[in-house]
Every structure is written in structure tokens, then in C-alpha cells.
Amino acid sequence: MNKKFFVFLSLGALLLVGAGCLAENQNGNTNANANANVAPEPAKTTISFLVSTGDKLKYCNGADMASEEFGKTITKTLTKDVPLADLSGDELIKQSIIAASGKESLTNIVDQGNDFLKIAGDTAYLAPIDGWAGVSIFLCAWKPLVEVNLLNFSEIKKVVWVEDQQKWQELMPTLGEAEAKTIAEKSCIKGGEALGGGTYNENTKTWWFDANLNATREGCNPACVVSEETKKAEINWRCTGLIPPTDGQEGVEGTVLQGPTCPVERIPPDPNCADKPYIGATVTAKNVSGDEYTGKTGADGKFRVVVPAGSYTVTVAPINILPRCEEKQDVAVEAGKFTNLEISCDTGIR
Numbered sequence: 001m002n003k004k005f006f007v008f009l010s011l012g013a014l015l016l017v018g019a020g021c022l023a024e025n026q027n028g029n030t031n032a033n034a035n036a037n038v039a040p041e042p043a044k045t046t047i048s049f050l051v052s053t054g055d056k057l058k059y060c061n062g063a064d065m066a067s068e069e070f071g072k073t074i075t076k077t078l079t080k081d082v083p084l085a086d087l088s089g090d091e092l093i094k095q096s097i098i099a100a101s102g103k104e105s106l107t108n109i110v111d112q113g114n115d116f117l118k119i120a121g122d123t124a125y126l127a128p129i130d131g132w133a134g135v136s137i138f139l140c141a142w143k144p145l146v147e148v149n150l151l152n153f154s155e156i157k158k159v160v161w162v163e164d165q166q167k168w169q170e171l172m173p174t175l176g177e178a179e180a181k182t183i184a185e186k187s188c189i190k191g192g193e194a195l196g197g198g199t200y201n202e203n204t205k206t207w208w209f210d211a212n213l214n215a216t217r218e219g220c221n222p223a224c225v226v227s228e229e230t231k232k233a234e235i236n237w238r239c240t241g242l243i244p245p246t247d248g249q250e251g252v253e254g255t256v257l258q259g260p261t262c263p264v265e266r267i268p269p270d271p272n273c274a275d276k277p278y279i280g281a282t283v284t285a286k287n288v289s290g291d292e293y294t295g296k297t298g299a300d301g302k303f304r305v306v307v308p309a310g311s312y313t314v315t316v317a318p319i320n321i322l323p324r325c326e327e328k329q330d331v332a333v334e335a336g337k338f339t340n341l342e343i344s345c346d347t348g349i350r
Contacts, residue, residue: 044081047092049100050074050149056104060140071144078103089197090119090177093153100149106142108132118171120200122157124150128165157272175228180207187233188224190214195224199299204280205229208236208299223299225280238298250333251306252285254341256297256316258323260349277301278316278323278345285312285331309335316343323347 052073059070080099094117098110109116109129118125126146129135143161150156162168177198184195188211196210205228213222213235226233259275283303285293287310295305311332316325323345333339 044083045092045095046079046081047096047099048077048079049096049103050145050152051076051078051100051103052145056106056141060137062137065136065140067140067144070141071148074145074148089155093117093119093124093150093156096153097146097149100145101142104141104145106138106145108138109142118168119156120171122155124156124159125168125171126159126161127168128162175207175226175231177207180226180228181209183226183231184209184211184224184233187226188213188235201279201299206280208279211235221298221300236296236298238300238302249306250309250335251293251304251338252283252312252314252331252333252341253302253304253338254343255301256281256283256303256325256343256345257301258325258345258347260347263349275344278325281325281345282317283314283343284317285314287312304338307333309333314341314343316345318345 052070053076054070054073056070058064059066059073078099082095082099097117101107101110109127116127118127129139147159150159162171177200181195181198184207188209189195193214194212196212199208200206201208207226207228209224209226211222211224220237222235222237224233225236256278257275258278260273261276262270262273277300278297279299279301281297281303283295283297283305285305285307287307293305293307295303297303311330314328314331318324325343325345328341328343331339331341
């Protein structure tokens, strides 16, 4: 074979092999870059909600408006992934109502924004609804859908449909939970301590966060309380009468309850209508000399006021016009002891 031809043939083979390796390397880099550019899967939360097993138009069609009967069919549980992570309790409930409304094609209200539901304590409030053609048919189906889903959450005991716009505005806090928690963390929390979820008290306009504090005293369940008005926080120790009094201390302690909570007394009694704690009320103990000593009730309605031994009149200042609380007279306080009281407040609900 001609030597020159053999050399050219060998060089050609080497060039082909090199080109193949280069192409493979480039292809590998391309795949690696493609994999590197794949966006991470967005965070999500799985929510559950209830829908009807029947046709809502069978029950709510203008001629027939069987809202209660339609509510009995809302028993089917569905789940859905929403592109939101670390949802708070209130937001999780809202997203469930939005999902149920979407599945039943009842989105007239939820499509207007997230400001249709307010949760305060164990009560869920729905915003006033403007009228439109067909609103009665819509509400015939949407009201039971919302109520069944809300009451499916153990923390919700009551659903209230607010009709007055001014009342609705009063219910809405101007200080959101996230901002309130930031204030609470800066004021109440130190290293190794933590806050629980927030509860808004519409009467006192305060946010309450259960506080896991390093220095918690026996018999106390502290909360960090943030004022909506001042945007300042303080610790409410929420101590009970189980605490042995410190040497040299005496006073009055107890619980302030408000009721009735339902307009009609039921037999047998409905646990949901039991008297509820009066949160954030000011308790004053006044002796015959006119000296006054005050304290506030916690989230469980309990209070503790340290006073010298003697005879006192104990009153509760109403946060609003109602409830009106009973006055305890001639309350005797002995040295080294705390006198326990239960104070009842009349809500005016009949």
C-alpha cells in the first residue's frame, strides 16, 4: 500500500474519532446544563374540602329553594394541591372554601378577593353580600356549602353571616397576623423561645400568641399580646389559682364568664352555647379607703390581682356597652391567701 495514502487514511480516522468525542462531550454538557436549569418544584399544600353528591340545581333553581336539603348532600371529601406553603390555620380554612366553591361553580363571592371571611376565636364571620340577579339562587347553594365546610374544622364552632357593612369593617383588624407576630417576637421572645399561632380578639382589638417561654412559672400559660392600636406587645402570664402564693402576697383571683351566647336556650343544653371567657377585661378591686388594684383577664377569662388583706368590692369594666358584669361586694381577703371568684357577665343576647 502507498505510504502516503496510508498516512492520509490514518489521519482521517483520527479526525472522525475526535469529532465524535467532541460531539458526545458537547451533548453531555448540554444535558448537564439542561438538568441544572430545571426549576425546583414549587412548594405546595394539600387541602381537603367537602362537596355535594347531588346536583345543586335540583335543590336551588328558583322554583325550589331547598337550601337545608342541599346541605345534607355535602358529604363528599376531595383534596387539592394549592401552590402555597406554610398556610396559617385561617388561610388554610379560606383556601378550602375557595376550592369547594370552585368545584361547585359557585365562585361569585370568592372571585372578588380574599376578604370574604374573617375568623375570630371559634367563630367564622362572612362578609355582607351585595344583591344581583340570581343572588337568592346562588346563596341557596353557597350558604350551606360554606357552613358545612367551615364547621368541618374542629376550631370553628359558629358561623355568622354579617349583614351590616359597618359591623364588618369593625371586625376586620387593621393589624394583620404576620405583622403582629413580628412585633410579638421582637418584644416577648428570647433565644430558644417560640410563639404559637395567633388569635384575634375583636373586643379588645388585640392579637394573642401562645408563648413557649424559658422562664414560665408553674401554673401559668403565658401569651404575648399585641395591641392593634399601639402596635406594642406585652406578656400576659394567664396564671391560675393553682400557683402557690408568694410569701407575703394575697389577693383575689378567678374567672370572668359571659353569656348567654345563643339566642334560644336549648334542652338538653348545647355545649356550643355554654358561657365563654371574657377576654381582656379589666378587673378592679377597691377597698373602703378608695384604693384600687387592677388586673386583666387572659384568653381563658382568668385573672389575678394582688392586694393587701382587707375587704374589697370587685368590678369588671366592660370593653363595650355589653356585656354587663355583676359586682362582687364585701370580698374578704386574708393574709397569705387568694380569694377565688367567678364573675358572670350578661351579653344581652335573648
